[in-house]
Structure formats: structure tokens, C-alpha cells
Amino acid sequence: MADFAINAVGLTKVFRDFWNRPKARAVNEIDFSVRPGEVVGLLGPNGSGKSTTVKMILGLLYPTAGSLSVLGRSPRAVETKREIGYLPEESYLYKYLTAEETLDFFGSLFNLSPGERRNRIDQLLDMVGMAHARRRRVGEFSKGMARRIGLAQAMINDPSLLILDEPTSGLDPLGCREVKDLITELKKRGKTVLITSHLLSDVEDICDRVIILYGGCVRAQGSLNELLTVSDSTRIVTPSLSPEVTEKVLAILRENLHGESFRLDHPRRTLEEFFLDVIARAKQESVETSGALGGGIASYLRNQSDKESAVLQSLIAEPEPAKPKAPQEDAAALAARLRREEEARVANLTQDAAPGQPDKDEAARRAEAEALKEADEKLSDLLKNR
Amino acid sequence: MTSFTAIVKLTLRNALRSHIFQLLLGLLLLCALLLPTTVSGSGEGARAYIQVALKYSLGAVSFILAISTVWIASLVMTQDVESYQLHMVVSKPVSRIRIFLAKYLSVVLLHLVLLLVAGAAIYLGVLWRFHQGGFSQEERSRIESEVLVGRRVFYPEPPDVKRLAQEAVVQQLEEMRKSGRGQLKGNAAEMEAEILKGISEDMLRQRAEVLFRKYGEWRFRNLPRGGGEPIYLRYRLYVGKVDTEAQRHTVGLWAGSLETRKETPEGADGAATPAAEEEFVRNWVPLTREPEELYAGRFHEKRMRPAIIDRDGDVVLRYINLDGARDKVYFQAVDGPLLMMKVTGFTGNFLRALLVILLLEVVYAGISCAAAAALSMPTAIFTVLSYMFLGSVAPLILTTRQLADPAKHLGYWIGKAAMQVVVPLQEFEISQKIADGELVEWSYLGDLTFSYFILRALPLILLGCWLYWRRELGLVVRK
Numbered sequence: 008m009a010d011f012a013i014n015a016v017g018l019t020k021v022f023r024d025f026w027n028r029p030k031a032r033a034v035n036e037i038d039f040s041v042r043p044g045e046v047v048g049l050l051g052p053n054g055s056g057k058s059t060t061v062k063m064i065l066g067l068l069y070p071t072a073g074s075l076s077v078l079g080r081s082p083r084a085v086e087t088k089r090e091i092g093y094l095p096e097e098s099y100l101y102k103y104l105t106a107e108e109t110l111d112f113f114g115s116l117f118n119l120s121p122g123e124r125r126n127r128i129d130q131l132l133d134m135v136g137m138a139h140a141r142r143r144r145v146g147e148f149s150k151g152m153a154r155r156i157g158l159a160q161a162m163i164n165d166p167s168l169l170i171l172d173e174p175t176s177g178l179d180p181l182g183c184r185e186v187k188d189l190i191t192e193l194k195k196r197g198k199t200v201l202i203t204s205h206l207l208s209d210v211e212d213i214c215d216r217v218i219i220l221y222g223g224c225v226r227a228q229g230s231l232n233e234l235l236t237v238s239d240s241t242r243i244v245t246p247s248l249s250p251e252v253t254e255k256v257l258a259i260l261r262e263n264l265h266g267e268s269f270r271l272d273h274p275r276r277t278l279e280e281f282f283l284d285v286i287a288r289a290k291q292e293s294v295e296t297s298g299a300l301g302g303g304i305a306s307y308l309r310n311q312s313d314k315e316s317a318v319l320q321s322l323i324a325e326p327e328p329a330k331p332k333a334p335q336e337d338a339a340a341l342a343a344r345l346r347r348e349e350e351a352r353v354a355n356l357t358q359d360a361a362p363g364q365p366d367k368d369e370a371a372r373r374a375e376a377e378a379l380k381e382a383d384e385k386l387s388d389l390l391k392n393r
Numbered sequence: 394m395t396s397f398t399a400i401v402k403l404t405l406r407n408a409l410r411s412h413i414f415q416l417l418l419g420l421l422l423l424c425a426l427l428l429p430t431t432v433s434g435s436g437e438g439a440r441a442y443i444q445v446a447l448k449y450s451l452g453a454v455s456f457i458l459a460i461s462t463v464w465i466a467s468l469v470m471t472q473d474v475e476s477y478q479l480h481m482v483v484s485k486p487v488s489r490i491r492i493f494l495a496k497y498l499s500v501v502l503l504h505l506v507l508l509l510v511a512g513a514a515i516y517l518g519v520l521w522r523f524h525q526g527g528f529s530q531e532e533r534s535r536i537e538s539e540v541l542v543g544r545r546v547f548y549p550e551p552p553d554v555k556r557l558a559q560e561a562v563v564q565q566l567e568e569m570r571k572s573g574r575g576q577l578k579g580n581a582a583e584m585e586a587e588i589l590k591g592i593s594e595d596m597l598r599q600r601a602e603v604l605f606r607k608y609g610e611w612r613f614r615n616l617p618r619g620g621g622e623p624i625y626l627r628y629r630l631y632v633g634k635v636d637t638e639a640q641r642h643t644v645g646l647w648a649g650s651l652e653t654r655k656e657t658p659e660g661a662d663g664a665a666t667p668a669a670e671e672e673f674v675r676n677w678v679p680l681t682r683e684p685e686e687l688y689a690g691r692f693h694e695k696r697m698r699p700a701i702i703d704r705d706g707d708v709v710l711r712y713i714n715l716d717g718a719r720d721k722v723y724f725q726a727v728d729g730p731l732l733m734m735k736v737t738g739f740t741g742n743f744l745r746a747l748l749v750i751l752l753l754e755v756v757y758a759g760i761s762c763a764a765a766a767a768l769s770m771p772t773a774i775f776t777v778l779s780y781m782f783l784g785s786v787a788p789l790i791l792t793t794r795q796l797a798d799p800a801k802h803l804g805y806w807i808g809k810a811a812m813q814v815v816v817p818l819q820e821f822e823i824s825q826k827i828a829d830g831e832l833v834e835w836s837y838l839g840d841l842t843f844s845y846f847i848l849r850a851l852p853l854i855l856l857g858c859w860l861y862w863r864r865e866l867g868l869v870v871r872k
């Protein structure tokens with residue numbers, strides 16, 4: 008297996024006019040590599056050279072200078088394409104074919120046997136939630152439905168390198184989640200995925216590394232941790248704190264930060280998480296829908312070791328003895344216990360005053376009390392706005 | 394299903410959906426089924442009726458299929474390039490050469506089916522008209538032997554004009570010396586060439602002319618003996634001048650040289666002399682009892698017995714001009730006289746004709762695919778149609794003789810250069826052959842295949858293949 012799934016050195020693409028005069032330098036001596044098993048995001052504004060780079064990887068454009076290898080071979084080699092799955096930005100499907108016929112056609116381009124094709128088509132249509140529309144023509148589909156079929160055709164050959172251009176474009180949040188889960192699953196299987204997208208939240212959720220292009224050049228590349236970590240601030244997440252404990256925390260921060268600004272608020276879920284929660288609850292309540300209903304990931308795409316171990320576990324595991332139930336606490340006792348625990352935690356964080364230290368002046372004690380009162384008021388405001 | 398078969402199937406499906414294809418299919422069926430009904434006739438017209446029905450419908454079908462091939466081939470090659478659907482295909486492990494060949498094959502297959510459908514309609518239509526046309530027995534017999542048949546054509550042996558002209562030149566120069574006119578003035582070699590050319594042209598002209606009460610003679614060689622099939626003499630003559638409009642009736646007599654065995658002399662005792670070598674004598678026999686009146690400017694056919702072929706497979710014929718107005722009679726080389734002998738029936742000959750049309754489709758499908766591999770659809774269609782047009786007119790440019798005019802001189806050389814690369818549509822014209830009951834020879838098919846497919850079309854197809862292979866599909870602007 009090649010060291011890199013994709014390796015570009017000094018990659019350049021200059022578009023020329025009819026008279027062979029240079030017209031635009033779309034990609035300008037970029038160096039990047041994608042290792043096997045990575046999920047890499049290729050980002051950049053419009054005109055930055057993302058699509059040009061992807062087209063060169065697929066052999067649709069030829070580099071003007073530099074070298075580019077895909078899976079250790081030239082991008083134009085036919086054998087290279089056997090391991091690649093490609094989802095373009097827009098679905099360039101044959102509108103007069105049905106969903107089933109589309110997948111059958113693309114499956115036959117890999118010389119898959121008829122039985123294997125049928126098997127994979129069934130699984131893929133279930134996976135992308137299009138089984139109910141298998142006999143409908145692609146031309147009748149909405150954009151999102153066509154994207155799902157596009158994704159299915161990209162997976163028909165179980166590729167080791169998947170190139171997805173705006174994979175979640177046109178998909179509802181459920182569909183986006185399914186795509187992300189799929190990519191995560193593929194990553195577990197050691198597949199390599201290259202994603203280009205304008206939806207940075209999606210990229211952030213699933214990519215290991217990102218490459219940011221601008222003006223045909225690589226402006227930044229690296230892992231998300233490296234690039235996004237703000238090292239000069241700290242975030243602590245705790246369960247909900249009582250006002251007293253909160254006050255104590257504020258005091259500690261004020262004392263130690265010496266006038267620097269800080270913020271204390273409640274963390275937010277992402278809208279996606281909330282949405283998925285709502286839908287999951289609706290599903291449990293068996294609410295009907297006529298839209299796409301995604302199924303599980305196709306079995307031929309799933310991690311084999313996970314499947315095997317799950318099967319083994321089910322065969323050999325003995326039923327665990329039932330755990331004794333904890334005695335029921337009433338609400339008041341519960342609140343008191345929690346408060347005690349919080350106080351103990353805060354106490355651990357604070358320093359005890361040294362023995363024999365003289366008391367502070369009366370004025371200083373009054374100033375402190377006023378500051379506390381002010382902080383209390385602010386906290387009350389915050390709690391009211393929740 | 395392999396990737397090749399899948400692409401063929403998809404391309405066929407795409408082509409069938411095209412409105413242009415559906416229109417052309419309708420036109421094709423119209424020509425095959427309805428065009429012959431516009432023709433009517435009986436008697437001499439009965440034969441002509443069948444001939445015209447065959448000629449027009451087959452000719453129209455051939456032309457429509459040629460145009461359809463150009464259009465559909467350009468469509469299937471360019472449509473998925475410009476809609477980016479091909480991006481999805483080339484990102485799969487399928488070589489571009491394979492895609493090109495699959496699309497080429499699918500265009501040929503589609504037009505093969507169309508050809509078979511149209512051909513079957515014409516064939517059945519002609520046979521139906523033959524059987525239901527209410528023709529007399531004589532007319533039916535004539536149509537069966539002269540139209541609904543495949544007859545091999547034998548052309549007369551051309552005279553060795555060059556040798557004869559050179560002999561004439563030598564003789565003329567000898568006479569000049571004897572008469573004391575001395576040597577030729579100026580450049581002797583050039584003048585000798587001029588004289589040779591003039592004498593050659595005179596000889597050819599004289600061969601084509603038959604003066605009043607004179608005869609023209611034609612020798613045919615290598616005819617098959619012992620077949621038992623009758624031989625047909627086909628000819629067209631002009632009286633007065635070579636113009637199909639201003640013709641009239643004329644009178645003439647055809648005679649053939651018949652070889653008969655010489656009678657062996659008897660011995661003194663009345664018995665035949667032993668081991669005498671057979672000797673044959675040649676007698677001129679008129680083909681009709683009386684001189685016949687015939688209308689000049691039209692084709693005529695005359696049936697002859699196979700006995701007219703001599704031992705060497707030769708037939709010698711003479712036409713004696715007995716025109717009432719004492720005018721000359723002219724025979725153009727392309728109009729005969731020529732001899733025809735049955736080789737195959739109508740079905741066999743008709744199938745051969747369909748093969749010629751299929752070859753035309755294969756040639757133009759390949760050239761159109763090659764053009765569309767690198768060009769947009771309208772540009773590719775325009776380029777190929779221009780190529781077809783140039784192929785049609787190039788032979789006409791070559792007939793220009795007034796080379797003194799620089800423009801025509803240039804035109805001549807352009808025509809000559811074009812003839813080396815173009816495929817003239819008229820070379821594939823076989824509807825007249827079929828209508829005349831002329832055999833479509835395998836050698837003719839082979840010649841077309843070699844001259845026009847292998848030498849002319851194939852290099853263009855390979856060029857198109859190469860262009861398709863190296864084309865940067867990412868540069869195409871999506872439509």
C-alpha cells in the first residue's frame with residue numbers, strides 16, 4: 008500500500024486561452040498529502056482552487072507543473088479509479104434512469120457480478136433512505152434525494168479513497184448526520200476520505216485534518232486540534248452550580264485573574280444535536296413521515312471486526328446478575344447531598360487562610376462585601392435570563 | 394454485464410430518447426413505405442415501376458441514415474461531456490478508449506436495426522407490389538429476370554489506345570519524312586506528345602461513334618461457360634447528339650459472333666477421319682430477325698443464349714447503324730454496351746446492398762464520433778457535413794479540364810488532394826445497381842471497405858480516439 012493516499016508536490020495548474028497564453032493560475036505550487044485512513048477537509052472560499060485540485064486528483068485536469076500521485080499511481084491510471092469513489096458537487100446523474108438503474112450502471116463499470124450488484128444496490132438504497140423510490144427516475148428527485156443517490160454510487164465499489172464534494176449539500180439534518188456517521192464508520196475501517204465543503208461545522212465534526220486554500224495556495228493545514236485550540240484561555244464545564252457555589256467560583260477567578268475579563272454562562276447544545284433529539288423522540292412516538300428515512304450503514308461497508316465481535320459477544324456472554332436498586336431519595340435529601348458535595352469540591356479548590364494571619368481591615372471587609380453583593384446581583388440577572 | 398456492454402446499453406437508450414432520432418425514424422418509415430406508392434406504371438412502365446420503387450426508397454433510406462448517423466453519433470459523444478455526466482463515468486475504472494468504442498458501436502448497432510427495419514419494409518413492399526401489381530406474365534418474367542435479380546456485369550475490353558496511337562504517330566512521322574516535310578519544328582518530344590494525345594482522343598471518340606451503315610464492335614472476355622443462364626445485353630445509345638432530351642427513334646441491328654464446330658470431312662469409305670483436331674469457325678449471327686426500331690436515350694436490354702460465349706469465354710458483338718436519317722449513333726462508355734449474367738437472386742443481392750449501406754453508416758459514424766470527441770455538437774455536425782459535401786463535389790472539381798485558368802487549376806489540385814482524404818457519398822450509391830438488377834460484387838464491397846474505411850475513415854477514427862483520450866474534461870463548460 009502507498010505511503011500516502013494522495014501526495015502533491017509543487018502542484019500547479021495554469022489555465023490557458025486558445026492561443027496558449029496563461030489566463031489564470033488556479034493552483035499555485037501547493038504541497039499536501041493525505042495519509043491512508045485520514046479524513047481530510049479541503050476548505051477555501053470560491054475560486055480558491057479546491058475544485059481544480061479535486062479534478063486533478065480525478066484525472067479530469069492535468070497538472071501544469073509539479074507531481075501528483077493518487078494511491079501511489081498516476082491519477083489518470085485506470086487501476087487507480089478502481090479504489091476511488093467520487094461524489095461531485097452537483098449530481099451529474101442520468102435523469103432518465105431510475106435510482107436502481109443508476110446504481111446498476113455505475114456498479115457495472117466496476118465489472119461487479121449481477122448478484123453482487125443487486126446485493127449492494129439493495130443495501131445502499133436502504134442506507135441512503137431511498138429504497139421506497141428505487142423505481143423512480145432521477146429526474147423526478149429533489150436535490151437532496153439526488154445527492155443521496157450520488158452518495159450511493161460513490162460507495163458502490165467500497166472505495167479505499169472517497170472524494171466528497173459538498174457531501175451534505177441539499178441534505179436535511181438527519182441526512183447530514185447519516186453522512187457524518189457513515190464517514191466515521193469508514194474511517195474506522197481505514198478508509199481515506201477527502202471532503203470539500205463550505206459547511207465548516209460539518210467539517211469540524213468529522214475531519215482529522217484540514218487544508219485551507221486561498222488564491223490557489225495552501226494557507227493553513229494541520230489537525231483541527233492544532234489549528235483551533237485557543238491556548239491562551241481555559242474552559243471548565245461542570246454540572247449546574249448553585250448560586251452560592253457560583254459566587255465562590257467567581258470570587259476565586261476575580262482574585263486570581265487580577266482584573267482580566269472572564270465569562271460565566273451555560274453551555275449550549277448545537278442546533279443539530281437538539282434537532283436530532285427531537286426527531287429521535289418523534290420516532291419513538293412513531294410519528295409518520297413521507298420523507299427519506301435513512302437505514303443502517305450497508306453491511307459491506309461496515310467494520311468487519313465490529314460485526315464479528317458483536318456476534319461473538321452475543322454467543323458467549325452470560326446474562327449479568329441484576330444489580331440491587333439504590334434506595335429512593337426524596338428531593339430535599341437529594342438537594343442537600345448535592346450541595347454538600349459542591350461545597351466540598353469548592354473547598355478543595357480554595358486555599359485555607361494561614362494560621363495567625365491578621366484579620367483584614369474593616370474597610371477592606373466592607374469593600375469585599377459590596378463586591379460580593381454586586382456579583383450576586385449579576386448572577387441573579389443571569390439566572391433570570393435563562 | 395461488463396462496463397463496455399453497460400455503456401453501449403446506456404448510449405442506445407439515450408439515443409432512442411432523442412427527438413431528432415424519433416423524427417428521422419418517422420421519415421425513414423415514410424420513405425420505405427409511402428414513397429413507392431407515389432410511382433405508378435405498367436407495360437414498359439411495369440418494370441420501371443418496380444425499378445423506381447426500389448431506387449427511390451433505397452436511395453432515400455440510405456441518405457437519411459447517413460444524416461442520422463452523423464447527428465446521433467455527435468449527440469451521444471457530446472451530450473454527456475457537456476452535461477458533466479461523463480465525469481461520473483471517467484472517475485470509474487473505464488478507459489476512455491473503451492468509452493469511445495462503446496459509443497461508436499452503439500451508434501452502428503442502432504442504425505443497423507434501423508436499416509434492417511427499413512430494408513425489410515422496402516423488400517416486402519417491392520415483392521408485394523410485384524405479386525399484387527396485376528402485371529402480365531411477360532412483364533412478370535421480365536421483371537424477374539432483369540430487376541429482381543443479381544447479375545454480374547461484364548464490360549467490353551477497352552482498346553489499347555496508347556499502342557494504337559503510338560503506331561499511328563510512327564506512321565504519320567514516317568509519311569512526313571517520305572513527303573519531304575522534314576522533321577518537327579520546335580521541341581520534338583513535346584510535339585510528339587501533343588500529336589499522341591490528339592490521336593488518342595480521336596480514337597476514343599471514334600470508338601464511341603458509329604457512322605451510318607457502319608458498325609461498332611465490342612469484345613467481352615472471361616465470361617463463364619456452361620452455366621446455362623441467359624446473358625443480357627444492356628446498352629443506351631444516342632442518335633444525333635449526346636443529349637437525353639433531344640432523342641428519337643432509330644433503327645439498328647445487333648449481331649453476335651457465334652462459334653461453331655467445323656464439319657469433319659468423310660474418308661473414302663464414308664467413315665469419319667480418325668483423330669482429326671476439332672476446328673471451329675466464327676460466324677456473325679444477327680440477334681434479331683429484322684433490324685429493330687428503338688428509342689435512343691433510354692436503356693435497353695436484350696436477352697441472348699449462352700451459346701454466344703465462345704470456347705475462350707469471349708463474346709464479340711457488333712451494332713450496325715441503320716438510322717433512317719443517316720445520323721451517327723453514339724455509345725457512352727458508362728452506358729454500355731455491357732453484358733450481364735445472373736449470379737444470385739433478388740434477396741441475396743438486396744442483402745449485399747444493405748451491407749453497402751451499413752458500411753456507409755460505419756464510416757460516417759466513426760468520422761462523426763471522431764469529430765465529436767474534440768468538438769461541441771453543432772461544430773462536429775457542421776464539420777462532418779462539410780466533409781460529406783466536399784466528398785460529393787470533389788469528383789466534379791476533378792473533371793475540370795481548362796487548367797489554363799489559374800483558379801480552375803488550383804481547384805483541380807484541391808479536388809485531387811481532397812479525393813485522397815474524403816469519402817464521396819456517391820461511391821456508396823447502390824440503389825441504381827439494385828434497380829438495374831446489377832450484382833453488388835463482394836469485390837466492390839471489399840474495395841469500399843479498403844479504400845474508404847481503412848485508408849480514409851480509420852485514420853480519422855484513430856485520431857478521434859486519441860483526442861478523446863487526452864482531452865481535459867475538466868475544461869468543458871457545463872451546459
